[in-house]
Amino acid sequence: MQQTDEQRELLASLRELVERVLGDRHESLCGAGFSSETWQTLGGELGLLAASLPEAMGGMAAGQEADAILMEAFGKHLVSQPYLSSVVMAAALLDVSDDAGSQHLAAAAQGEAILVPALADSPSDTQFACVETVATITDNEVLLQGSKVLVRDAPLADRFIVLARQDGAADCPHVLLILDADVPGISREDFGTIDAATGSHLRFDQVRLDRSAIVVRGSEALERAALATDSAIVAVCAEAIGVMQAMLEQTVEYAKQRVQFGQPIAGFQVLQHRMVDMSVAIEQAESITRLARGKLLTPDRAKAASAAMALVAKACRGVAQDAVQIHGAVGIADETPISRYFRRALAIEKQFGGKAYHLKRYMQSADTF
Amino acid sequence: MIDIELELSPEDSAFREDVRAFLAEKFTPELRREAELQTGVFADGALSAKWHRILFERGWAAPGWPKAHGGAGFNATQQYIFNDECARAGTPNLPVAGVRLCGPVLIEFGTPEQKDFFLPRILSGEHVWCQGYSEPQAGSDLAALECKAHRDGDEYVINGQKTWTTHAQFADWIFVLVRTSREGPRQAGISFLLVPMDAPGLSVRPIVSMSGEHEVNEVFFDDVRVPVSNLVGEENKGWNVAKFLLVNERGSGSGAAYLKNALGMLGKIIADDGPFSGAACDPVFAGRLAEIEIEVAALEQSEHSLLEAITRGETARGHTLASIHKLHVSQIMQAITELEVDAIGAFAQIDQAPVLFGHGEASAQVPPRALTPVAHYLNMRAITIFGGSSEVQRNILARAALGL
Numbered sequence: 001m002q003q004t005d006e007q008r009e010l011l012a013s014l015r016e017l018v019e020r021v022l023g024d025r026h027e028s029l030c031g032a033g034f035s036s037e038t039w040q041t042l043g044g045e046l047g048l049l050a051a052s053l054p055e056a057m058g059g060m061a062a063g064q065e066a067d068a069i070l071m072e073a074f075g076k077h078l079v080s081q082p083y084l085s086s087v088v089m090a091a092a093l094l095d096v097s098d099d100a101g102s103q104h105l106a107a108a109a110q111g112e113a114i115l116v117p118a119l120a121d122s123p124s125d126t127q128f129a130c131v132e133t134v135a136t137i138t139d140n141e142v143l144l145q146g147s148k149v150l151v152r153d154a155p156l157a158d159r160f161i162v163l164a165r166q167d168g169a170a171d172c173p174h175v176l177l178i179l180d181a182d183v184p185g186i187s188r189e190d191f192g193t194i195d196a197a198t199g200s201h202l203r204f205d206q207v208r209l210d211r212s213a214i215v216v217r218g219s220e221a222l223e224r225a226a227l228a229t230d231s232a233i234v235a236v237c238a239e240a241i242g243v244m245q246a247m248l249e250q251t252v253e254y255a256k257q258r259v260q261f262g263q264p265i266a267g268f269q270v271l272q273h274r275m276v277d278m279s280v281a282i283e284q285a286e287s288i289t290r291l292a293r294g295k296l297l298t299p300d301r302a303k304a305a306s307a308a309m310a311l312v313a314k315a316c317r318g319v320a321q322d323a324v325q326i327h328g329a330v331g332i333a334d335e336t337p338i339s340r341y342f343r344r345a346l347a348i349e350k351q352f353g354g355k356a357y358h359l360k361r362y363m364q365s366a367d368t369f
Numbered sequence: 370m371i372d373i374e375l376e377l378s379p380e381d382s383a384f385r386e387d388v389r390a391f392l393a394e395k396f397t398p399e400l401r402r403e404a405e406l407q408t409g410v411f412a413d414g415a416l417s418a419k420w421h422r423i424l425f426e427r428g429w430a431a432p433g434w435p436k437a438h439g440g441a442g443f444n445a446t447q448q449y450i451f452n453d454e455c456a457r458a459g460t461p462n463l464p465v466a467g468v469r470l471c472g473p474v475l476i477e478f479g480t481p482e483q484k485d486f487f488l489p490r491i492l493s494g495e496h497v498w499c500q501g502y503s504e505p506q507a508g509s510d511l512a513a514l515e516c517k518a519h520r521d522g523d524e525y526v527i528n529g530q531k532t533w534t535t536h537a538q539f540a541d542w543i544f545v546l547v548r549t550s551r552e553g554p555r556q557a558g559i560s561f562l563l564v565p566m567d568a569p570g571l572s573v574r575p576i577v578s579m580s581g582e583h584e585v586n587e588v589f590f591d592d593v594r595v596p597v598s599n600l601v602g603e604e605n606k607g608w609n610v611a612k613f614l615l616v617n618e619r620g621s622g623s624g625a626a627y628l629k630n631a632l633g634m635l636g637k638i639i640a641d642d643g644p645f646s647g648a649a650c651d652p653v654f655a656g657r658l659a660e661i662e663i664e665v666a667a668l669e670q671s672e673h674s675l676l677e678a679i680t681r682g683e684t685a686r687g688h689t690l691a692s693i694h695k696l697h698v699s700q701i702m703q704a705i706t707e708l709e710v711d712a713i714g715a716f717a718q719i720d721q722a723p724v725l726f727g728h729g730e731a732s733a734q735v736p737p738r739a740l741t742p743v744a745h746y747l748n749m750r751a752i753t754i755f756g757g758s759s760e761v762q763r764n765i766l767a768r769a770a771l772g773l
Contacts, residue, residue, distance in 0.1 A: 252771050272767035273760070279770055283693050287671035288663065291373060304371050307663040363659045 003065075011062060014051055015069050021046060022077040030078045031340035033196045034156055039081055043111020049087055050109035054096055057106045064231070064293050068238040075242025078341055080197045082114050082153040088235045090115040092228035093161050093176060094215060101215065104159065104178060116157035116181075118148040118202055119225045126353050126361075128163060128174070128225055133204065135164040135175050142177065142214065144185075144207040152351070154200035155190045157181040162204070163225050166217065174222045176215040183207055195344040230305040233352045234296055237289040237312040240348045244282045244315060247323040247341050251275060254327055254338075271326055278319045285315040303365040306358040313348075313355035320345040370629070371666045375673055381446050388454045395423050396458050404461045405634065408725060408744035409584045410751060412461030414497070414539035420461045421494045430492050431468045438476055438484065439492045445679050449623055449672070456626030459633065464536050467491040467498035470614050471544050474561070478602040478610050487542075487563070501531040501545030501564075501588060502611070508533075509761050511546070511611070512555040516590060518547040518562060523597050525549075525562060527570075527590040533755070537573045537586035540566050545590075550605050561607035563599040570594070580747035581722025616691065618756050624698035625669035631705045632665065637738060639712050644736045648712040661704050668697050689770045692762040699752040699759060706749045709742035717743050 003011070021042065022029065029038060043049040051066035053059030060066060067088050074081060086108045094101035094115075107113040121131055133146025144164060154160070162177045179186075185207035188200040216224065252275055255266035265271055292308035295301055320342045324331035331338050349355070377385065403416050411417065424430045432448050434440020443451060472491050475483055490496040507514040516529025527547055537543065543564050550558030564571065570593040576585045602610045635658075639649045648654045675690050710717050716739040723729035725744055731737065753759045767773040 252773070256773075266773050269764070269767075272771070272773050273763040275771055275773070276763040276766040279766065280693050280696055283671065283690075284664065284667045284697065287674065288667035290674065291371065291666060291670040294373075295371070300371055304666075307371060307666055310660070311663050311667060359656055359659050359663075362663065363655055 007062075007065075010060060011065055011069060014048075014060065014062065014066060015073075017046070018048060018070060018073045021048070022073050022079060026077050030337060031196055031344075032080070033198070034080055034082065038079070039114075040111045042081070043109060047110075049083065049111055050106075052087065053091060053105060053109055057096065057102055057109060059109065064234065064296055067231075067235045068289075068293060071235045071239040072242035072245075075239035075244075075344070076246045078243070078246070078337070078344060080195065082116065082156055084232050084235055084239075085117060085153045086113075086115045089117045089228040089232050090161060092231045093117055093224050094178070100178075100212065113158040114153070114156045115159050115161060115178075116151060116153045117161045117163075117228060118151045118154070119161075119163040119229070121147060122149045123353075126229070126357065128222060131163055131165050131174065133162065133164040134167050135177060136167040137175070137211070137214070140211065142209040142211060144177065144179070144204045144209060146204050148202040148204075150199055151202055152193070152197060152199040154181075154188060154202060155198045160186075160202070161215065163221065172218040172222070174219075174225070175217045176221045176224060177209065177213045178215050179207070179209055179213050183209065193347060195347040196340070197347075226302070229352065230301050231296060233305045233309050234289065234292045236348055236351055237285070237292065237308045240312045240316050240345065241282065241286050241289060243341055243345050243348065244278070244285065244319045247319055247338060247345070248275065248278045248282060250338055250341075251278070251323045251326050254330075258328070265326075274322050274326065278322050281315040281318055285312045288312065303362055306361040306365070309352060310355050310358040310362060313358065316345040316349050317355075370632070370662050373666065373669050373673065375446070375449070375676070377446070377450075381450060384447050385450050385454065388451055391427060391429075392454060392458045392460070395427070396460055400461075401459060404459055405637075406725065406741060407461060408580060408741050409582055409748050410462070410755070411464040411535065411584070414536060416461050417463050418494055418497070418539075421463060425493055430494070431472060433469070434472055434476065434488075438472075438488050440472075445676060449676050452623035453626040456623065456630040457633075459630050462627075464497075465618065466500045466535065466540070466544075467496065470500060470618060471498045471542075471563075473617050474544070474601060474610055474614050477613060478561075480598070482598065483563070483601065496541045497536065497539050499534050499537045499540035499543045499566075499588075501534060501543045503533045504530060505532055509758050512559070512608070514546055514548060514559065516545065516547050518549055518560065520549075520597070521594075524594045525597060525600070527562070527564065527593040527595070529590050531588040531590075532586075533576070534573075534586045534588045535584055537566070537588050538575065538583065542566060543571075543588060544601070546607055546611055549607075556608040558605055559607040559611065560604050561601040561610040562595060563601060564590075564593060564595050568593045568595065578748060578751075580744040581720070582726050582744060582748060584748070615757065616688070623672065624694050625665055625672055628665045628668070628698060628701050628705065631702060632662065634741075635705055635709055635712070638709055638742060640738075643738055645712045645714075645738060648708075654708065654711065657704070657708060661701060661708070664697065664701050668694065668701070689766060692757075692765045692769070695757065696759055696762050702752050703749055706742070706746040710746045713739045713742050 047058060050057060050059035051062050055061050070083060090108055091105060094105055096102050096105060108115045120128055121133055136143040158181055160179055160181055164175050164177060165173045166175050185205045187203045190200045192198055255271055256264050258265050288308045288311045292304040295304035323338050324342055327338050330336050333339060421430060429441045431440040432443045432451050436442035468491060475487055504514050504516055516531060518525040518527045543566055545562050545564055546559055547562055548558055549560040570591040572589045574587045575583050577583050639645050719735060721740050724731045724740060
């Protein structure tokens with residue numbers, strides 16, 4: 001996707017601004033959990049969270065390129081923020097052209113409300129084939145019953161966006177609902193994640209909702225869930241690149257300072273080549289991610305997203321392992337930043353299905369010779 | 370495969386149609402059959418000469434040269450399109466010594482007389498060239514070269530040896546790096562000379578590769594005399610010329626097309642209706658193939674991004690990307706040839722060299738698609754070694770990209 005000079009300038013200034021904001025706060029943010037104050041600053045004061053959204057919603061209309069810039073910066077500074085849930089996925093799930101949808105998104109983009117999608121019932125159901133959470137829709141209300149396992153960011157949520165099956169509907173039975181997180185009948189079992197984020201297992205027990213909770217019904221609901229997931233995959237690949245670049249940079253820096261056998265270990269060819277291989281893997285990951293970003297709104301979307309995730313997952317594992325190895329024993333200490341990046345890299349690998357899953361999905365959607 | 374379209378201007382789109390029409394007409398089924406039997410790094414001498422001639426007649430023998438020197442004068446995008454379309458069609462992989470290596474060196478460093486004499490003959494195919502860089506004791510450490518030349522009146526007298534010289538047996542000329550001084554740093558005593566292969570005292574000994582193919586040679590110089598007018602650049606400044614050439618050798622900018630052509634051949638080997646279709650159904654094999662396809666897609670995207678940057682006038686990362694691409698292309702190519710060998714299973718044991726290189730008869734018991742994989746695999750072990758080994762590329766990147 002070729003950009004005009006104007007778009008390139010806009011993106012460059014966005015990149016610069018994000019880098020300045022996060023760079024200034026690096027020490028306090030790196031590897032720490034969610035910071036409500038930072039979220040408010042990024043959203044309200046600076047308007048950065050809206051960069052990908054249409055101008056009518058206070059955004060820059062910079063789409064997935066803006067998502068990529070923000071995610072890469074979050075990765076580089078190891079910032080744990082619910083951007084993937086509340087902006088990237090929410091924008092694909094909600095309809096920006098209708099009033100309710102755009103109000104929810106505008107609130108999310110200003111950092112006022114955090115939207116958290118809860119789509120599959122279980123993380124292994126990546127294609128939403130086994131959604132058993134049931135929405136019984138009557139003339140005046142919606143009754144929600146079911147559970148969602150492993151919903152990242154759920155403890156932060158002001159609202160959930162839930163994929164459910166409509167009771168009694170045979171064809172295209174899915175429905176997307178948006179509901180306040182504190183509606184009676186919702187219970188959460190919270191946990192921390194290895195990468196300083198949080199998540200929950202959710203239960204919906206006789207949750208009564210107004211019919212205005214319905215976002216969309218039928219095949220469109222499923223299609224939006226799939227688009228949201230692929231958008232998130234491509235965005236998390238961009239975050240992975242930031243994570244890997246930071247790991248490489250810190251590793252090179254460390255190798256230049258660490259003296260053993262009377263010289264900096266950066267002088268040893270075996271380590272030089274290992275660091276080069278890290279950078280080569282990152283270059284490859286960047287290219288495939290750029291490719292997938294360009295394919296997000298085309299029929300090749302799923303194939304390209306899986307190609308990217310498969311290659312990025314492989315790169316994440318290799319780069320992270322090499323980074324810790326070159327840091328030596330220091331690399332396995334919790335207090336060393338590299339160990340926190342290592343855990344984020346592992347979580348990224350697993351967040352939307354790992355390398356093997358995406359390789360299979362690529363093959364299933366790939367043309368054969 | 371994921372199809373990645375390059376966004377083209379109307380002129381470049383029209384150009385691509387021209388190239389496609391040309392290939393549809395001139396790359397005949399006979400030529401395709403011959404090209405499919407090639408297993409070397411480059412197409413053999415006869416096929417290369419035939420295809421070069423066809424390109425020459427169309428004015429496209431030298432895609433990268435400026436028009437003023439008889440080249441096609443393609444811009445960067447057009448060169449990419451041309452290489453891409455040729456590789457998609459599966460045209461012979463032409464030797465690089467003349468058009469891609471010596472030509473650009475002469476255009477950059479040559480005297481007017483050298484340009485006038487050599488460039489038209491490289492273009493027409495009258496002169497086939499080979500490259501005299503490596504020596505037995507100077508491979509990756511090129512500056513250690515010892516083949517020497519001393520001035521004797523208006524002549525240089527050359528003594529020593531070159532090795533791994535591709536297609537020396539077909540060549541009319543060789544360009545050689547020679548030692549003309551032992552003073553100062555090793556790099557400061559090297560010169561770049563042009564030598565006719567029929568010069569008295571020059572002899573060629575074949576080196577047969579482990580595939581059974583004769584692609585490379587040793588070249589010996591025993592008091593070989595050439596006029597001083599055959600010096601390119603200044604005496605003892607040949608290292609600059611050598612480095613200029615190596616950068617051209619590394620970056621062709623269309624490695625993805627080259628690999629997609631190889632994947633196309635692999636596709637034919639494991640085709641549904643053929644004897645080796647079982648490989649494609651094996652999940653382990655299919656998984657390896659999918660990983661390779663994804664890496665090729667990443668490379669293609671990287672090449673497109675570089676091309677767009679070059680078109681915008683940015684060249685900042687071009688140099689390091691050339692090394693990164695060489696690493697990727699060579700590793701992926703080797704992985705493809707491994708799949709070729711694995712696809713044909715036990716048939717890999719049968720020596721096909723007599724059929725491929727000795728005009729022998731193919732056995733009716735051997736499926737035709739089993740002829741090439743092993744030779745291709747064996748020959749492609751060289752791709753991570755020549756043109757700067759993978760280790761040398763990593764040394765370059767350690768310095769240039771990581772500042773180590």
